[in-house]
Amino acid sequence: MGKLNLDKNTIKEARQFALKIAKDTQEFIDKNTTVSVERTVCRFLGVDGVNEYDVPYPNILIDHIVKYGDLGIGISNYLASTIKATNLGILEIAYAVSNKEIDITSYPLLESSEVKDILAPFISESLFKIKEHKSKRDSYYDKYGQKDGPLLYVIVATGNIYEDVTQAKAAAKAGADIVAVIRTTGQSLLDFVPYGPTTEGFGGTYATQENFKIMRNALDEVGEELGRYIMLVNYASGLCMPEIAAMGALERLDMMLNDSLYGILFRDINMQRTFVDQYFSRVINAYAGIIINTGEDNYLTTSDAVTEAHTVLASQFINEQFALFAHMKEELQGLGHAFEINPEVENGFLLEISQALMAREIFPKAPLKYMPPTKHMTGNIFKGYVQNTLFNIVTITTNQKIHLLGMLTEAVHTPFMSDRYLAIENARYINHTMKNFGDEIEFKEDGIVKLRAKKVLNDSLNLLKEIADIGIFNTIERGIFAGIKRPINGGKGLKGVKEKSGIYINPVLDQMEKELKEEK
Numbered sequence: 001m002g003k004l005n006l007d008k009n010t011i012k013e014a015r016q017f018a019l020k021i022a023k024d025t026q027e028f029i030d031k032n033t034t035v036s037v038e039r040t041v042c043r044f045l046g047v048d049g050v051n052e053y054d055v056p057y058p059n060i061l062i063d064h065i066v067k068y069g070d071l072g073i074g075i076s077n078y079l080a081s082t083i084k085a086t087n088l089g090i091l092e093i094a095y096a097v098s099n100k101e102i103d104i105t106s107y108p109l110l111e112s113s114e115v116k117d118i119l120a121p122f123i124s125e126s127l128f129k130i131k132e133h134k135s136k137r138d139s140y141y142d143k144y145g146q147k148d149g150p151l152l153y154v155i156v157a158t159g160n161i162y163e164d165v166t167q168a169k170a171a172a173k174a175g176a177d178i179v180a181v182i183r184t185t186g187q188s189l190l191d192f193v194p195y196g197p198t199t200e201g202f203g204g205t206y207a208t209q210e211n212f213k214i215m216r217n218a219l220d221e222v223g224e225e226l227g228r229y230i231m232l233v234n235y236a237s238g239l240c241m242p243e244i245a246a247m248g249a250l251e252r253l254d255m256m257l258n259d260s261l262y263g264i265l266f267r268d269i270n271m272q273r274t275f276v277d278q279y280f281s282r283v284i285n286a287y288a289g290i291i292i293n294t295g296e297d298n299y300l301t302t303s304d305a306v307t308e309a310h311t312v313l314a315s316q317f318i319n320e321q322f323a324l325f326a327h328m329k330e331e332l333q334g335l336g337h338a339f340e341i342n343p344e345v346e347n348g349f350l351l352e353i354s355q356a357l358m359a360r361e362i363f364p365k366a367p368l369k370y371m372p373p374t375k376h377m378t379g380n381i382f383k384g385y386v387q388n389t390l391f392n393i394v395t396i397t398t399n400q401k402i403h404l405l406g407m408l409t410e411a412v413h414t415p416f417m418s419d420r421y422l423a424i425e426n427a428r429y430i431n432h433t434m435k436n437f438g439d440e441i442e443f444k445e446d447g448i449v450k451l452r453a454k455k456v457l458n459d460s461l462n463l464l465k466e467i468a469d470i471g472i473f474n475t476i477e478r479g480i481f482a483g484i485k486r487p488i489n490g491g492k493g494l495k496g497v498k499e500k501s502g503i504y505i506n507p508v509l510d511q512m513e514k515e516l517k518e519e520k
Contacts, residue, residue, distance in 0.1 A: 002361035003443055004354070004453045010461055011362055014317050017464035022321035025472050029279045032272070033504065035191070035496035037280050038062045038075040040242040043250075044508045045079065045122040046090045048209075050195045057094040058243070059192050061104070064097050069105030071498040076505050080118040081107040090122060112505045119507050126250065127287075127511065133252035134289045140229040147177055149435070150395050150403035151231070152427050153369075154420050157182035159201035161211045165218040170417055172222045172230045175424045178255065178402065180233035181215055183207045188238025188267050189492060193247070203414075207234050207244055212251035231255060233293070236281050237263050239493050241274070245281035249288035255334065255402070256285055260322075261315060262295030264476055265484045270491035271476055280509060282326035287512045290332070293402065294319045297338030297371035299482040305340040305375075306348075309355055310459035311481055312337050316359065317464060318472070320366070327516035330365035334402050338371035339391040343383075347448055349390055354452040356398040362457075370395055372406025381408040388423065392430040397438040403427065 039058035047057050065071055065078055082093050085107040096102045110118075154176045156167045161181075168179040184201030187194075197214060198206040205211060212234065219230040231254035236245040241258070248256050260278035263269040285292050296312045296319070303311070316335045323333045337359050341348040359368055373387045388406035395403050405423040407415040415423075443449040467475045479485035 002357075003441075004357060004361055004450055005445075006358065006361055006453060006457055010457055014314075014457070014461045014464050015321070017461070017468040018314075018317035018321045020468045021318055021464070021472055022325055024468075025275055025322070026279070026325050028272070029276050032276050032497055032499055033071065033074060033506070034273055034276050034493075034498070035062050035066065035071065036240055036242055036273075036277050037506070038065075038071065039240075040246050040280060040284075041075050041506060041508050042079075042094075043243060043246045044126045045076075045119060046125065047094050048091075051098045054195065055098075056192050056195060057091075057098065060098045061094055064103075065105055068103060070501060072501040072504060073109070074500070074504045074506055076119060076507055077109050077115050077503065078104045078107075080115040081110050083118055084110065084114075109503065112503070115505050116507045116510075123508055123511055126508075127515075130249045130288050133249070137229070137252060137254065137289065140223070144223075144228045147228070149431055150400055150427070151177040151367075152424055153178040153180060153233070153402055153404040154424065155180045155182055155404075155415075157204045157414060159184060159203070159205055160199040161197050161205050161214050162199065164205050165215060167417060167420075168215065168230075169218060169222045171420055171424070172219065172226060174421045175428050176230070176420075177228075178231040178233060179215070179219060180255075181205050181207070181211070183235050188235070188263060188269070191239045191493065191496065193240050193243050207247075209247040209251060212247055212253060216251050216253070233257070236285065236292075237295075238267060239269060239273070239277075239496075241277040242281040242284060245284040245290075248290060249284050253290060255291045255293055256281075257295065258282060258285060258292040259295040259319065259336075261319075261476075261481060262298055264486050264491070265482050266295075266298055268486065268491045270494040270497070271473060271486060271488060272497050273491075273493040275472075276497065278322065279326055280506075282323055282328055283509060283512050283516070286323075286326055286328040286332060286516055291334045291367055291402075292323065292328070292332060293334040293369045294336045296336040297340070297369075300338050300340035301375050302482045302484065305338070305342070306345060306351065308482075309456045310463055312355075313358070313362075313456055313460040314463045314467070315481065316363065317460065318467075320363065327513060327520075330363070331367065333363070333366045334369040335359065335363055335366050336369045336371065339373050339387075339394060339406075340371075340375050342376050343373075343387060349394075350448045351452055352390075352394050353397065354449040355456065356394050356400060357449070358453040358456060360398050360400065367401035369402035369404065370400035371404050372410075374406075374410055377406075377410040379412055381412065384408045384410060385422075385426070389426055389430065392427050393434060393437075395427075396431045396434050397441075399438060
């Protein structure tokens, strides 16, 4: 039953409503494709690089079929038919389209079985690389073991991948277990993925496949020096959500921020586009063994953490079901929440304990991602250090797993390396000196912690009932999450959505789903 004695029937009922929400949404997803889904297929078929104008070849191919063919047929049939008719290789076709030498929509389309046969070697090569990366990750864990307790998660965000490497290595040597490379401001709104190593990001570093490779190699190097595996994180979100998931899978990233609701609410990306993109991206992450991080913590940066706590839990229930539909094990679902109650709230610490422990008990297998205080941080770095210490206490007490460390200068500037060192030192001290504190305490039956958890769970159930009745699209239009309203036909990227035709085929997705189902 756990320490909170949460009602099992209420939790079960909440999951049933979340399942209905996810199932209804999945019916829409299955009927549609997007330009980013089809570009992702290109990448798995071996299409890479940019032309002389720095336009990515996946964009060139998909823009071509949007203009001259039918996106609803999918890129796979067009490429297979072109290979059969011309005997050209995949990259040769991309070059020829870029140079306006061929029209890949002009050749006779094929039966799905023939499309799969022609493209199978290309798909197998990419999927083999992903399996090799999974095996290498597992071999590191076999060699070094896996850490017990919270994984200390820090961020680097210099804009220069080589400077990021320097800071990431320093963080690992100070004790960090996870390094996240923040993307440059606005990259989520780009409908293409930049190419090659980059040194000029703003507020972060461009997510490119080459940057992923550079950081992965650097963390492997420092990890071997330290005798432990350092995990790498980036962002599979925005208009290129599945493409970045594919790049992460091909370069052995370990975690991806991956949540459609975040992009819809906070980046105004069209909801139809994002739900379709999210599904393929999560199947890719599941196939690659990449842990996803969801974005519920962001609700509390705009809404009140006391009154809107139930929206976080409701979103966690929904994200769980979305992930399960994408064949993702619970152990890969880094559901998000945050320590964001105003420090002036009386007994706010007890409310934080209640919220965090409730998430842990409802999602026992999930490696929950717990976010530090940000909204109520000020220029008073000493108070901020205390807030982060309380956050660290809740983390270890409630057995959170992915522990994103708070910085005492959160409201002042981008953290110095010394700030990151202090954050790691603080967390390591708390996690060591309070290691079994949570095992030693219980809560009063009618006390603040239990009553709060019961109320939030019940409020979440009522919200899920409402969402199941009106659907996720209407829910978002009404601004139920974070008080932000988004129209179903508004936002960025809507033109990139297309209903699938009767001969649509995505052999990459089909093969991944087949293998994931066989694993169960």
